[in-house]
Amino acid sequence: MVGHSGPYPVASAILRAHGLTAMVEAEGRGQAPAAIEQPLVTAGRWVRPGSIVIERTFAEALGVSAGDRVTLNGRPFRVTGIAVTAASPPYPNLCYGPGGDCVFDLPNFPLSSNDIGLAWVTEADARALASPSAPLSYFLNLRLGNPAGARTFASRFGAGPGPGPAAPTLIAWPDIAAADGLLVQDEQQVLSPGALLAVLLRWPVPPCWPGAGWPNVPGGSGCSRQSAARLG
Secondary structure (H helix, E strand, O other): OOEEEEEEEEEEEEEEEOOEEEEEEEEEEOOOOOOOOOOEEEEEOOOOOOEEEEEHHHHHHHOOOOOOEEEEOOEEEEEEEEEEOOOOOOOOOOOOOOOOOOOOOOOOOOOOHHHEEEEEEEHHHHHHHOEOOEOOEEEEEEEOOOHHHHHHHHHHHOOOOOOOOOOOEEEEHHHHHHHHHHHHHHHOOOOOOOOEEEEEEOOOOOOOOOOOOOOOOOOOOOOOHHHHOOOO
16 A cells, blocks of 8 residues: 545535435545545536535536535535546446445435435535434545555455454445446546545544554554444
């Protein structure tokens, strides 16, 4: 592993725009660009307090553009930008497995997984959207020195056989690319995840991460199993 960005808080929210209702994973980001996996703004500008940047195909489905106003869980937000990312499949394939990274967790809401999209807000706004019934999840992006070994890394250190119940869900870039391919079939567009390995952390509190203490992962040390085991 040669680098990482995050972890980033992710809130489950209900987005309403132009009379339409959809579920959204609102990922909290800093206003400064990340060194690894910074979404590419294709219209408008990046997040500011009280603003939202919406994934491009999700925005197209909603008929939303930069400058519009939407609500998240009833709170008003201005759309400041439209963006694309290589770390998640585009709408409506966010929850498509095995490459999807759907962590939406809002109980008793009657929409299907095809209605879930991705957007970005500031970290403070993401935390403010969370509630006891819909706690935060966390995204972490890893860059590996050997991209060809991403699936092996995910199998060894991710949830399932291996390190045990404290393991996060790991999604390798070839699987993200496969989910991207569903959009290619319709629009002949493709994103290039490159060497990225997306990591979904479903802890209700900020977890440890590589280089700062992720147990059983090369480069991680000193993180208690108790904190890593707090899966949401």
